[in-house]
Amino acid sequence: MDYTVASIAPIVLLPFLAFVIGSFTAKKFPKFTGIMVCVAIFGSFLLSARIFSDFVFNKFSADYYIHKTFLWFDLGPAFKLNLGIYIDQMSAMLLVMVSGVGFLIHLFATYYMGEDKRYASYMIYMSLFTAGMLGVALSDNLLGFFMFWEVMGFCSYSLIGFYFEREAPGDASLKAFMTTRIGDVFFLFGLLIVWNVTTQVNGQGSFAFVDLYNVIAAGGFDGQMLLGIPLATFAGLCFFMGTIGKSAQFPLQVWLPDAMQGPTPTSALIHAATMVAAGVYLSLRVYPLLEIGHLLTFVTYIGAITAFGAATMALVQTDIKAVLAYSTISQLGFMVLGVGVGNYNAAFMHLITHAVFKACLFLSSGSVIHSLHDHHTHGHVQEMPRMGGLAKKMPYTCFAMVVCSLAISGVPFFSGFVSKDRILGDALIHGLENPMVYGLPMFLGFLAALLTAFYMFRMIFLTFYGEPRDKELYDHCHTETFSFNRNLPLLILTVFTLGFWYSGSLTGQGLVKFPGVENKEWFQTLIEKPDDKHLAKFETYTSQTWGKVDIKPEVTFPKSHYDPTHGLSEADAHHAHTIHVSGAIGSIFIAFLGIFLAYLMYIRKSLNPGWWVSTFSGWYQTLKNKYYFDHFYIDILIKKVLFKFQDFVAWVDMGIWDRIFIDGWAKVNDTFSYWTRKFDDIVIDTIAVDGTGASVRFFNLVLRTFQSGKIQFYFVVIFVVLASYLLTLKVV
């Protein structure tokens, strides 16, 4: 296809230009700015959709790609820094997801933030953020990736701290930026390693993914050590630290719940649908490095711990957004778990499906929150204990939220089931094969799935069903009427929570097929894991310069076909399918069990939540306090260690080094000069110089005493002298 700069670059540039123009028009024309931003993102969506349709409908080839580079700057022939775009199937899907979901969220934001006095500036930040995420998706190299990644970090900072009149958003934004920053610097170090290795192998450093894959295939990392750790492990760990930071994995998950301080569409766009997904996307992009660095087990554990830990924390939240925030962390944990167990495209699929339904959930919660206005505090209500029975008031929102909750819980026919089940299925295979290593992550994964179903429906039941617990609030809540920017985005997103969009079969494994959509496992077919065996194809990948039209006549891209055996032998494939089916059945059971438990507890009230809380109050407190991570980081690591240490250093600097050594040295010199001055005064001046004068004066005094003018005294002297002369004279 004839891709030129004009058909690709605007995907990023449109929202970016909307940001630039908007920053000048925001003050004067807020409405216009909001519309312009939406239009710009819709433009990105159209261009992305074109690419997507091209990739999926026309080519349908896992090998099809577009790679364009341009020289950013060079420092002589030995150092050229290229930026560029790289679109393969994964980027194409991510692009369409980000721009599509992003557009819907923007649309919703025009409703949610419409009355806010800083509506326009909110919209342009969102626009810049979307540009950043699209840049991440388009970037052909790790440096560009990193740059857009950081731009997203900045936008996240600005948007979390959007309500800067209050104190809490300030803390939350600082925490978010700093926590992700820790991951980012490791990411940066990973970049350095990649640059160095590519320089060693190719003689020309590069950050491009393709070059990275080629270098891995060429064994560029083999046998290299860094600080006693294999270089590949080190590099993989660095990139995975980026994931941990950005995707809020254990142990850096602390920032994401606080990030809910931002307006709700922000939470939907940044902290659920896209930005946090960028971390997982990074892990997927550097998957070969994780593989040759033997990090997958580690990744599995991190994912499983995160998924389970966040799910448990979500159990006790009373804030509707907090439940969703922890659920996000938990789902991200599932994705990372998927990466860890090697189910590359399931992880990516979960990224996409999760983005859709989590965006929808957040927007729905935004819809709920926006409707509930507390006339006493003049603020919106987010606390679930004050809700209840809202289904009657908000039928559309309720519908969207229930459907999305079904999807996230892993109920069949919904997207969450398709993607999550595949991850759990692979975890099950690994767990059964190697229970000593993968047993625990598998177990935690299933447990987290159970908890997910439970807490999601706990939220649904508490919010929409039962009796309204705050009657006044309920009465003030307006009945929802359909509006294009409030309900339309929810409903559109709801449509895409259905499983068949993503897979032609119920489980996503081509096993239980939907009627009429046989062999449409496009997701699995097109996303090919770049593991050790599949790296060879990247050697043929070439990049065009920026301005040229993308034509690859000499290379043909055969249409890909779904391989049900996934390259395994017949027996192995059968074994895997058997386990997957049993896993699917298990997870269906688990999902319904979770929903049923929630039903028992919050609708039937046959299980009393209060009894559980009082019985396990220690656990309850632990969960309420987020396993004391915040306490540990802020109160102990930062306040007790870092602050003390920095105060100590500053004290050493000014109190010891400057005051004692530098000023002390001045003092020493001062003292020395004081004593030399004293010496000068006393010895040189007083004694030597004045002393000469004084001695003259002294003898003057003596002689003057003799020169008394008394003649008789002279005679005495004369005679005494004469006598002494004569008496000593030796006269013969």
Place this chain on the structure above:
Amino acid sequence: MHGLLNWILWLPFLGAVLILFIPKEKVGAIRWFSVAVTAATFVLCCILYSNFDNTIAGIQPITSVTLPWIKSFNIYYKLGIDGISLPMVWINGLLFLICTFSSFDIKKMHKGYYSLLLMLQGSIFGVFMSLDFFLFYVFWEVMLLPMFFLIGVWGGENREYAAIKFFLYTFFGSVLMLLAIIALYFSAEGTLGAETFDMVKLMGGHFENLRLSLFGMDLPFDKVFFILLFVGFAIKVPIVPFHTWLPHAHVQAPTAVSVILAGVLLKMGTYGFLRISYPIFPQSAWYFGDILAWMGLINVIYGALCAMAQTDIKRLIAYSSVSHMGFVMLGIASMTTEGMNGAVLQMFNHGLSTAMMFLLIGILYERSHHRWIVTPEGKKGFGGLYTQMPKYSIIFIIGLFASLGLPGLSGFISEALVFIGIYKPYTTIALLGLIGLVLGAAYLLWMFRRMFFGEVIDSCKEYTDVNTREMFYMAPLCFLVIFLGIYPVPILDVMKTSVGKLVIDLAKFAP
């Protein structure tokens, strides 16, 4: 073209003299005259930039000036620029233009102030342009004088202490440098055939085999004088054990002087490394490379930690300068193309971002008359500035994020280049340097959070947002910071040939 450097160098001095003839009551005339002089100088700098030939490595012959000065000692009036000095010359022109605008706030003795400011500009130009050691030293010393008075007269409440400390500290360094210069002068006869102060002739590692007898010890000549030059330049940079003049000077200096101090003056130290220490003593540069790299690392982390503990904004930014100059040192110590380019670019970018920060603090100080994030009584010094001064806050955010190295703003590219450069020779240092990046974000954002978020505290309710004049001089910096963050080529193209030559020259002496 030949006279261009002369014009750039002497125009500020001329202005400094002419301004004395304006009656001191005519404050407006004094201000606008100095603006005119700096603007003219800046225009000349731009002409210089446009006439610069990127392909020539080393000194540009077209602009060089060589005139005999003191013939009997082989002292020449020799000016010239290359890719390393041009960015510095240009940013000097720019920052002084901005500083004259920002100095409209000063309250007393306008004539002397502007005269000294112009004199300072001229002498800094001289440092960056002179290719004769003697001339270099003269300008290096002349620079101290206006600086001393600018801090000592127009500074804060503890200005005399700061000014004297600044003066003595840097003077101590220059004396060591003078010693090295004289030693080089006399040793040049044995190695080069004639006694000379010419930097270009002295370059190239001619002093490797010389020995020096000192206190009965037989010492290598080049290493001893490398250390002396190092101390002289390190005080200017400042490298950590020699840095304590900086917080005092910054805190006490008036805004414009802080800007110049952080924006241009500190770069004289690193410029000295690139122009003098390294080319003249390449063997020693390799020999001491490890130590320099570690010192750079210490600068980065130590400066950041100290900055975190500060409650005075200016002092915080002063320490952040220490931290950022550490990156420059890392880049220089790496001796790689990327690292060196990164270092020079970082010199330029730090000049922009830190100038922004100091100007912004100056604007705030103009309104608040204090600079406490947390007052000594433990109360909030500022709060809710975001609500109170939205435009100011936006500019502040740009400066802040440029300073902490956000991609898309200028600081990132130079820091990334430095890290790419330092990774290969000193991997451990690169890894530890990351702590500096985290801390760098931490102290800046922590400051931002405490000052700008939350409710507007009572003392901040009177503050007005930035006015047109302030906007006018902040805008070019904002633009440059963003533009160079996206497209650094205009600066990199100028420097890369010269820096590349320097790296190649140094690589010849690699052990």
Place this chain on the structure above:
Amino acid sequence: MFDLILFFTSAILTVIGAILVVATKDIMHACVYLLVSFLGVSGLYLTLGADFVAAIQLVVYVGGVVILMVFAVMLTGGPHAQKQNKFGIVKTALMGNMRTYTVGGLIGALVLLMMVKLYLSLFKIYTPKELPEYLPTVERIGKALITDHVLAFEISSVLLLGALIGAAIIARPRKNRIN
């Protein structure tokens, strides 16, 4: 025999006169005793055969100097001098008291020691010999003065003239007296 008598008489006059000059409390008496003493000295000159010198001694000293002294004493108010100096401190008595005499006595003893030391050695080497007869000295002195000692002679004449004029000028009363 005559010589002997003359000698003893003269010696006694001289010694007694000298001692009384020191001892007396009255300045006028002291002048008179000085006169006696000079007479004795003149006699001693005669016993030594110095006829001309003895005559000059009589003429100049006894006839001139001592008279001058007497006039001086009379012109300066004699013994009636004030008892206090300008600071109001009581001055030592004009003719001396116990303290001044003690000092004088000590110095005198010192001089005596000197004399003894000098003369004892002199007497050791001195052997008396036969003395020649007395001869008139006037002619020889006159010749010596205008031959060998003419310069000293002329100088002393100038000196005398100077002393004369000087004394006259110094003693001349002035109008503007310094108080």
Place this chain on the structure above:
Amino acid sequence: MMGLASYLIISSILFICGVVAIMARKNIVAILLGLELILNASALNFIAYSRFLNNNIDGHIFSLFIIVLAAAEAAVALAIVLRFYQIRESVHVDDATQLQG
């Protein structure tokens, strides 16, 4: 016959008396009297030596000059005393300390 020793003893007595007069007296005129005694003692010595040592005329000449000097000295000194007395109305030697250092 009388020897040299007897003359010398007499002149010594004269001399000592002169010295004591100079020391003990405070009257300038009285001091001058002591001075005259000393001069006479020396003159007597000259004469005695010239008689007993070589019997020539030189001692006489010296004595003559001493007498001349003594006369001149007495004249000037007494003039000074007179003048001093005119100024200070005193002949006390302790009042004449104008030449002290």
